[in-house]
Amino acid sequence: MIDGWLNLNKPKGFSSAYCLNVIKSKFKKIKIGHAGTLDPLAEGVLPIALGEATKTISLIHLQFKSYLFEIQWGSETDTLDLEGKVINQNEIYPTKKEVQSILKKFIGWQMQMPPKFSAVKINGKRSYELARNNLEFDMEKRKVFIKNIKLLKHSNNKSLFYIKCGTGTYIRSLARDIAKSFDGFAYVTQLVRTRYGNFSIKNSNSLEKLIEKESTDNFLKYVLDIQSALIHIPSIKLKDERINLIKNGMKV
16 A cells, blocks of 8 residues: 655646546556646646545645746636637736736735636536536635735736745636736736645656656655645654554543
């Protein structure tokens, strides 16, 4: 049995589910799950849980995620990224100074409207399924937290940002809302998750590297222990007799 985490660098153009299934097909006896779905357009850190680590997936969601994302000004697509069709356009292109001045309003807690093309469930169905079938439905705003956002590069029609945010934050929605601050439009052209809790893109592994050999020994060298994902949770040291009491559900 293999218990622990893989720090996968998800490639652009593939769904998170596809990458998970590729690993499953190579190691069928291992229970596998992932934390924090990335859209096919997105790339970067996708933590993969193995064995007993799958029981801690809900705990990693408590940690911050960091992204680099680029937006295109002047147009909005139905998916809020470059894969969709253009539904709105104008000629509003904010200056670097204007963009920098507006970012502070997006820091902290706020209510955010998810994209219609997303995995949010509406009456038991994914909203992207309804949107693809051109069905009318309403989305509800969700409370999200943004710890920090910075403008890294700016040109006449594109801007590159860094963001550190909590779970549930949609970068595509953020791009839309930033543009709305100027009565303009924008959509995401590039999205890279650079960090998720203790998992950094600098220490991530490509899908090809993880499955290049079917040797278990080769695979094991990339597996991180379960605790590597739980550094945000306080820990205490216990004597052996107390550990046994806790295992049996007793108070100590």
